[in-house]
Amino acid sequence: MALTGRTALIAALGALFVGFVLPGWLGILAVQLILLIAILCDLALAAPVRKLHFTRTGDTTVRLTGQAHTHLTITNADRRTLRAQIRDAWPPSSFHPGSDIPASRHTVRIPGAERRRLTTVLHPTRRGDHHAVRVTVRSYGPLGLAARQGSHQVPWTLRVLPPFTSRKHLPAKLARLRELDGRTSILTRGEGTEFDSLRDYTPGDDTRSIDWRATARQQTLAVRTWRPERDRRILLVLETGRTSAGRVGDIPRLDASMDAALLLGALAARAGDRVDLLAYDRRVRASVQGRSARDLLPALTDALAPLESELVEADARGLAATIHRSTPRRSLIVLFTGLDTAPVEEALLPVLPGLTQRNELIVAAVTDPRIEEMAAGRHTPQAVYAAAAAEQTRAARRRTADRLRRHGITVIDSTPARLAPDLADAYLTLKSAGRL
Amino acid sequence: MTTAATDSTSLSPTARHLWIRSRGLLLAILLLVVGGVVLAALQSGEHHGRLDPRSPDRPGSQALARLLAAHGVTTQVVTTSEEAAAAAGPDTTLLVTNPDMLTPRQLSGLRTATAHTPGRTVLVAPGPATLAALPLGVRAEPPVDISALSAACSLPEARRAGSALLGGLRYATSSSTADGCYLSGGLPTLLRIPPTDAGRDTVLLGAPDPLYNYRLTEQGNASLALQLLGAHKHVVWYLPSVSDPSSTQDNQRGFLDLIPSGWTWGLLQLAFAAVFAAFWRARRLGPLVPERLPVTVPAAETTEGHARLYEQANARDRASAVLRSATRTRLAPLIGVPPAHAHTPDILLPAVHTHLTAAPDAGLHALLFGPAPADDKALVQLADQLDELETSIVSQERHTPREHPDR
Incomplete structure (x- = not known):
C-alpha cells in the first residue's frame, strides 16, 4: 500500500x-474518518497487482555503447482499470549514468481485460550479463489517494558484448591478407610457402616462379602460384589474473586484450586458420574450441562478454598445462598478459620452454600511455621525478620483453589503441614467413 | 525470445506470509506489555499514597487522620497551592507533606496567604532549596539515619511525647527563641519556630516517620504527631502534586497559548497531514538494486607512487642516473653503438662527438656520466640538457640519412 501527495494535501486542507x-x-475525527473511508474505497477500487500477467520480449544481446529495447507486455485480467506507475528495475549500469530513474519508470492505464506493451530502453555502460531485477507496480485507485503496490519477478537477461572497436582495422588487414594470398589484381607473386596451383605465364610475372617441368609438359610457360599455409591452429589465451585488472585510461587491460583477440580471431578465421580461445587465471574462465569460421566471431564475443578480471595471482604452471592439453598439434599461441617483471620472471619464464618447444608464441601486453606522458614531463622537480620513475618502469618492461624475445617469443607491447592492429600485423608477418 | 509468464511471478507477500513473518514480533510485543503490567502491579504497592490521610498502606497516614478525627480535629485534603492558601484560615494547622515539590512561587504564595492568620504550619522534611525560599533563618544540615531519639527540649509537646523515631534532615538556626528537639549529633531534627505577630508558628520535621501508619505505634510517635497536628481544630493536609497548574512556573505564556484555540486544533490537523506526507514520501517504488562493481586500479599507480617516493626522499642521484641511462639507451642505436656498450663512456662519447655538428662540448662527459645534481633546480636543468642533446642528434640523423638503408 502507498499513499499519494493528494492525501497529504487534502489532510492539510482539512486543517x-x-x-x-x-x-x-x-x-x-471527522476529517480523519472521511479521509480514511476515501482511502479504503480507493484501495478497494484499485486493480490488484497480484493478478497481473507479465511477458517479456526484446533484445538478448547488444554491443557495449549500443542500445537495447526490452518489451514488457502487461495483461490486466481483472475487471478494474489499472492506473499504475511501473518500475522495470535493472542494475544501475544498464542505463546512462543518472538517467536510470526516468528510463526505468512508466505510467500506464490498462482497462480491464486488456493488455499493453511497455518498452524499456537500456544503454548498458558495462560489459557482461545484465539481469532484470523485478517489476514493481503501484496501482492507484480512481481518486488518486492511495495505491496498492507489489512486485513481480519477470526474468530476462541481456548480454552486453565487448564493443570490438578495432573492427575498423579489419578491412585494411584483410586487404593485406589478400595480397599475401596472391588473390589481388596486382601482379605479385603470392607470398607464402605452400604450393597453390599452376597457371599460364603473363608478362610481368616473376620469372623465378616459372615451373620449367610443367612448361616442358604443356608447351606454354607455366608459373607456380603460392599461398600462405591454411588450416593452421591459433590459440588465443587471455590471462584474467590481477595484472589484467589495471585500468589504462578508464578501460581495464583485459578489455583492450579482448579487442585485440577479436580482431585477430576475425582475421585468422578469414585466412582459413582455426581459432580457439582460452581465458585462465587459476582455472578456466572461458573456452571456445573447434568452431567453424562462420560462427567463430559470435562464439568469441559471447564467451568474452561476461569475463571479468579476478583479483588473484594467475597460476602460470596450470596455464601451461591447460595450453598443452588444448593444443595437440603445433599452434600459434597468443598470450595476452602483463609485462610486470615479478610475475613474468618468477612464474611465466620457467614454464615457457615447454610451450615454445613445439609452438610459436606471441606475448601481447598493454602499455599505459600515461607512462609515456610522465616520461615526457619536464620543467618542475615533480615532473622530472615522475619522468625518472616512468623511465625506470619502461626500462624494466624493456628488460622483461628482451628476456622473452631471447626465448624466440614475439613480444608486442602497445597502447590499447594500437594493440589490435599491431597484433594483426605480427600475425600477418608470421604467416607470410611461413612460421605458423 | 519470449518467456511465458507464470502465476508465481508475484513477489508480494500474501496475508498468510505476513502473519507467519510477523507473529514472532507480535508475540514479543505481547510478552513485553504483559511483563510490564505485571512488574508495575508488583512494585506499585510501596509508595502509593505516601502520607495520604486516606491511605491504609504502610507509608500512608490514615491511622493518624482517624486518631485526629477521634479527638475532634477535622482533616481537609488539598492538592493545589491555591486550595491550600484558601483553606488555611485562622486557627488551622497547615501540613505540607512534601514541600520540596513546591516551586518558590508556590511557597511564597502560601507564605503570604498564611502570614496574617494565626495557626501552625508543619513542613515535613523541607530541603535546603525550600528553606532558602522561606524567610525562616534556618539551615538544613546533612541527614542522619532514623532512630529513637529523646525529646531533650522544653517544647511541651515533645516533653509529653517522650522519645520518638526521628532523624533525617537536621536544622540549624541562629534564633534563640526557636525550640530544637530530638537532637542528633547536637543538631535538632524537630524545630519549632515560635509564633509570629499574627500568631502562627512553624514546625520543621526532619523525617516523616512519626506520621506513617506503620510507625505510629512505636515510641512516642503517636503522641508527638497528635500534639503537633491537633493543636488546632482543623488540619489542612496539603499533598503537593505535579498536576497543580500553578507548579508550571512562569508568567510568560507558551506559543500554543497565544494562538486562538480553534487553530490549536488546526495545527493538530496539520500534524496529521505531515504524517500522511511522510508516508507518501517514505514509500519507495521497489527496493534499491545492488550491483557487483569491478575494482578500479589505475595501471600506472605503482609508477606514480614511485615518483612521489623519489620526490619525498629527494632521490636526485637515482633520478639523474635513471634519466641519463634512458638517454644513453635511446642514443646508442642512433649513433651506431651496440646496446651492450651504451653505458661505456670510452665507446659512447667519441661516437656522440662525431655526430654533433657543433664544437665538441667539454661538458658531454659530465652530462651523460657526471655526478648527481646538487639541488632540484640542477636536476630539472639536467633533464632539459639531456633532451637538447637527444633532439640535436635526432635532427642530425634526419638531415643525413644512412647510406645503406635496410631495404
Whole structure:
C-alpha cells in the first residue's frame, strides 16, 4: 500500500475545516474518518497487482555503447482499470549514468481485460550479463489517494558484448591478407610457402616462379602460384589474473586484450586458420574450441562478454598445462598478459620452454600511455621525478620483453589503441614467413 | 525470445506470509506489555499514597487522620497551592507533606496567604532549596539515619511525647527563641519556630516517620504527631502534586497559548497531514538494486607512487642516473653503438662527438656520466640538457640519412 501527495494535501486542507468550522476532537475525527473511508474505497477500487500477467520480449544481446529495447507486455485480467506507475528495475549500469530513474519508470492505464506493451530502453555502460531485477507496480485507485503496490519477478537477461572497436582495422588487414594470398589484381607473386596451383605465364610475372617441368609438359610457360599455409591452429589465451585488472585510461587491460583477440580471431578465421580461445587465471574462465569460421566471431564475443578480471595471482604452471592439453598439434599461441617483471620472471619464464618447444608464441601486453606522458614531463622537480620513475618502469618492461624475445617469443607491447592492429600485423608477418 | 509468464511471478507477500513473518514480533510485543503490567502491579504497592490521610498502606497516614478525627480535629485534603492558601484560615494547622515539590512561587504564595492568620504550619522534611525560599533563618544540615531519639527540649509537646523515631534532615538556626528537639549529633531534627505577630508558628520535621501508619505505634510517635497536628481544630493536609497548574512556573505564556484555540486544533490537523506526507514520501517504488562493481586500479599507480617516493626522499642521484641511462639507451642505436656498450663512456662519447655538428662540448662527459645534481633546480636543468642533446642528434640523423638503408 502507498499513499499519494493528494492525501497529504487534502489532510492539510482539512486543517482549514478544523480551524474555522469544527475546532476540537470532533473536527479532527471527522476529517480523519472521511479521509480514511476515501482511502479504503480507493484501495478497494484499485486493480490488484497480484493478478497481473507479465511477458517479456526484446533484445538478448547488444554491443557495449549500443542500445537495447526490452518489451514488457502487461495483461490486466481483472475487471478494474489499472492506473499504475511501473518500475522495470535493472542494475544501475544498464542505463546512462543518472538517467536510470526516468528510463526505468512508466505510467500506464490498462482497462480491464486488456493488455499493453511497455518498452524499456537500456544503454548498458558495462560489459557482461545484465539481469532484470523485478517489476514493481503501484496501482492507484480512481481518486488518486492511495495505491496498492507489489512486485513481480519477470526474468530476462541481456548480454552486453565487448564493443570490438578495432573492427575498423579489419578491412585494411584483410586487404593485406589478400595480397599475401596472391588473390589481388596486382601482379605479385603470392607470398607464402605452400604450393597453390599452376597457371599460364603473363608478362610481368616473376620469372623465378616459372615451373620449367610443367612448361616442358604443356608447351606454354607455366608459373607456380603460392599461398600462405591454411588450416593452421591459433590459440588465443587471455590471462584474467590481477595484472589484467589495471585500468589504462578508464578501460581495464583485459578489455583492450579482448579487442585485440577479436580482431585477430576475425582475421585468422578469414585466412582459413582455426581459432580457439582460452581465458585462465587459476582455472578456466572461458573456452571456445573447434568452431567453424562462420560462427567463430559470435562464439568469441559471447564467451568474452561476461569475463571479468579476478583479483588473484594467475597460476602460470596450470596455464601451461591447460595450453598443452588444448593444443595437440603445433599452434600459434597468443598470450595476452602483463609485462610486470615479478610475475613474468618468477612464474611465466620457467614454464615457457615447454610451450615454445613445439609452438610459436606471441606475448601481447598493454602499455599505459600515461607512462609515456610522465616520461615526457619536464620543467618542475615533480615532473622530472615522475619522468625518472616512468623511465625506470619502461626500462624494466624493456628488460622483461628482451628476456622473452631471447626465448624466440614475439613480444608486442602497445597502447590499447594500437594493440589490435599491431597484433594483426605480427600475425600477418608470421604467416607470410611461413612460421605458423 | 519470449518467456511465458507464470502465476508465481508475484513477489508480494500474501496475508498468510505476513502473519507467519510477523507473529514472532507480535508475540514479543505481547510478552513485553504483559511483563510490564505485571512488574508495575508488583512494585506499585510501596509508595502509593505516601502520607495520604486516606491511605491504609504502610507509608500512608490514615491511622493518624482517624486518631485526629477521634479527638475532634477535622482533616481537609488539598492538592493545589491555591486550595491550600484558601483553606488555611485562622486557627488551622497547615501540613505540607512534601514541600520540596513546591516551586518558590508556590511557597511564597502560601507564605503570604498564611502570614496574617494565626495557626501552625508543619513542613515535613523541607530541603535546603525550600528553606532558602522561606524567610525562616534556618539551615538544613546533612541527614542522619532514623532512630529513637529523646525529646531533650522544653517544647511541651515533645516533653509529653517522650522519645520518638526521628532523624533525617537536621536544622540549624541562629534564633534563640526557636525550640530544637530530638537532637542528633547536637543538631535538632524537630524545630519549632515560635509564633509570629499574627500568631502562627512553624514546625520543621526532619523525617516523616512519626506520621506513617506503620510507625505510629512505636515510641512516642503517636503522641508527638497528635500534639503537633491537633493543636488546632482543623488540619489542612496539603499533598503537593505535579498536576497543580500553578507548579508550571512562569508568567510568560507558551506559543500554543497565544494562538486562538480553534487553530490549536488546526495545527493538530496539520500534524496529521505531515504524517500522511511522510508516508507518501517514505514509500519507495521497489527496493534499491545492488550491483557487483569491478575494482578500479589505475595501471600506472605503482609508477606514480614511485615518483612521489623519489620526490619525498629527494632521490636526485637515482633520478639523474635513471634519466641519463634512458638517454644513453635511446642514443646508442642512433649513433651506431651496440646496446651492450651504451653505458661505456670510452665507446659512447667519441661516437656522440662525431655526430654533433657543433664544437665538441667539454661538458658531454659530465652530462651523460657526471655526478648527481646538487639541488632540484640542477636536476630539472639536467633533464632539459639531456633532451637538447637527444633532439640535436635526432635532427642530425634526419638531415643525413644512412647510406645503406635496410631495404
